[in-house]
Amino acid sequence: MDIGELSLRALRQGVVAKKFSATEVVRYYISNLKKNESSIHAFITATEEGALVQARAVDDKVASGEPVGELAGVPLGIKDIINTKGVLSTGGSKILRNYIPPYRATVVERLLNQDAVVVGKNNCDEFAMGGSTENSGFFPTSNPWDVTKVPGGSSGGSAAAVAAGSCAAALGTDTGGSIRQPASFCGVVGLKPTYGRVSRYGLMAMASSLDQAGPFARTVEDAAYLLQLMAGWDKHDATSRAEPVPDYLTEFKKPIKGLRLGVPQEFFGEGLAPEVKQIVEAAIIKLESLGVKVVPVSLPTMPYALAAYYVITPAEVSANLARYDGMRFGVRQPGQNLYEVYTKSRGQGFGAEVKRRIMLGTYVLSAGYYDAYYRQALRARAAIKADFARVFEQVDVLATPTAPTTAFELGSKANDPLAMYMQDIYVVPVNIAGLPAVSIPCGFSQGLPVGLQLIGRTLGEGDILRLAQVYEQATEWHTMRPGISGQ
Numbered sequence: 001m002d003i004g005e006l007s008l009r010a011l012r013q014g015v016v017a018k019k020f021s022a023t024e025v026v027r028y029y030i031s032n033l034k035k036n037e038s039s040i041h042a043f044i045t046a047t048e049e050g051a052l053v054q055a056r057a058v059d060d061k062v063a064s065g066e067p068v069g070e071l072a073g074v075p076l077g078i079k080d081i082i083n084t085k086g087v088l089s090t091g092g093s094k095i096l097r098n099y100i101p102p103y104r105a106t107v108v109e110r111l112l113n114q115d116a117v118v119v120g121k122n123n124c125d126e127f128a129m130g131g132s133t134e135n136s137g138f139f140p141t142s143n144p145w146d147v148t149k150v151p152g153g154s155s156g157g158s159a160a161a162v163a164a165g166s167c168a169a170a171l172g173t174d175t176g177g178s179i180r181q182p183a184s185f186c187g188v189v190g191l192k193p194t195y196g197r198v199s200r201y202g203l204m205a206m207a208s209s210l211d212q213a214g215p216f217a218r219t220v221e222d223a224a225y226l227l228q229l230m231a232g233w234d235k236h237d238a239t240s241r242a243e244p245v246p247d248y249l250t251e252f253k254k255p256i257k258g259l260r261l262g263v264p265q266e267f268f269g270e271g272l273a274p275e276v277k278q279i280v281e282a283a284i285i286k287l288e289s290l291g292v293k294v295v296p297v298s299l300p301t302m303p304y305a306l307a308a309y310y311v312i313t314p315a316e317v318s319a320n321l322a323r324y325d326g327m328r329f330g331v332r333q334p335g336q337n338l339y340e341v342y343t344k345s346r347g348q349g350f351g352a353e354v355k356r357r358i359m360l361g362t363y364v365l366s367a368g369y370y371d372a373y374y375r376q377a378l379r380a381r382a383a384i385k386a387d388f389a390r391v392f393e394q395v396d397v398l399a400t401p402t403a404p405t406t407a408f409e410l411g412s413k414a415n416d417p418l419a420m421y422m423q424d425i426y427v428v429p430v431n432i433a434g435l436p437a438v439s440i441p442c443g444f445s446q447g448l449p450v451g452l453q454l455i456g457r458t459l460g461e462g463d464i465l466r467l468a469q470v471y472e473q474a475t476e477w478h479t480m481r482p483g484i485s486g487q
């Protein structure tokens with residue numbers, strides 16, 4: 001038996017049945033992590049000691065016959081933008097290179113309450129702004145399938161760590177694709193829940209009206225299991241949703257026959273790499289053969305989504321990042337007066353992309369430009385939402401490519417923000433409309449993974465997960481592992 005191939009539930013069951021100990025599981029993953037880090041660089045902080053202490057506590061509980069949680073001994077990576085009490089949490093930014101939070105995010109709290117073990121904090125683009133993890137203030141992460149390629153972003157460290165087998169699963173955040181696009185590039189499952197399904201408390205805010213945390217896993221079942229344990233109302237987040245969390249693993253058992261799968265033509269046009277298009281179309285044909293009814297649909301507002309996103313997001317970023325002033329959080333640069341402390345701390349602490357968005361955001365919100373940009377973007381947002389709502393009267397789930405290409409060369413788009421933003425074309429509409437979506441592996445193009453995006457209606461996680469699960473069961477893509485070069 002290979003510990004590295006066991007599902008999260010099987011890991012827990014093995015620990016409870018004393019087939020192996022939590023310590024053995026955690027040692028197994030930590031040894032992988034150490035081996036992988038020299039070529040992948042998926043972690044800003046590895047928490048080996050803390051992980052072993054947590055694992056021992058689980059083993060003690062098992063030994064004394066105490067009940068253990070649903071994630072007993074399961075080793076997780078956590079994106080560094082998610083606050084972990086007592087453990088460095090930088091958000092990928094130099095301005096927080098010394099920040100040790102005095103509290104933890106609700107999502108972390110909930111998973112720790114289930115006896116999960118944190119093996120480390122994953123690298124990410126600075127404050128989640130980017131699509132390649134090259135905007136990390138510390139170092140870029142490599143794609144385990146080809147170390148000369150990016151892992152995607154912004155949660156690239158989480159995706160790469162799961163793909164490389166450095167942890168059993170991981171958490172990321174998705175404001176405009178940051179879970180799904182790296183999942184697609186690294187050949188793993190990445191799930192962005194409905195806005196509000198999961199608490200945002202303790203996530204470093206990027207764009208508060210769009211941010212959601214979600215899981216990365218090797219299988220749909222593992223992702224559903226983690227979502228189950230993370231989701232639900234939280235008194236610390238007024239935007240969290242009060243609807244009861246369904247049992248996603250039972251939803252799997254519902255038949256998919258008759259489920260209507262919409263294929264929106266706007267997601268298959270210009271810019272989509274021909275091989276990616278072919279692979280995604282083949283996946284849709286596969287789903288049809290499994291019993292879903294494929295329906296061509298149209299979402300005519302899609303061409304406005306990227307522009308609206310790149311107005312709304314910087315606007316919210318410019319407000320949210322005002323808190324990093326060198327006074328209350330992170331690194332303070334000395335100065336002659338308060339103004340100089342602010343400008344030096346922010347000037348030296350933030351990277352180029354963050355500064356670009358703060359400036360853009362300040363501009364689109366400023367008097368005289370607000371109506372032309374921000375208000376227009378909000379109008380586009382309302383139209384996009386209405387467009388999806390209309391289509392979801394005809395179909396239950398939408399299928400699209402997750403990204404227009406496979407993982408690109410490290411460095412190839414780093415100095416071209418617009419080319420980087422174009423990568424987000426199929427993922428951002430989902431955040432704008434607040435919908436749930438999952439990316440699952442559906443093939444390879446020249447040795448690099450391709451992702452299929454399944455989008456659900458509001459709180460339709462159950463539908464997209466059961467469809468994803470049926471596809472996964474009928475294919476082999478999720479069983480493929482990268483042979484990491486450079487080891």
Ligand code: GLN
Binds near residue numbers: 128174178
């Ligand atoms: N690439 C997108 C951006 O740079 C996604 C960010 C995210 O989802 N956190 O804004």
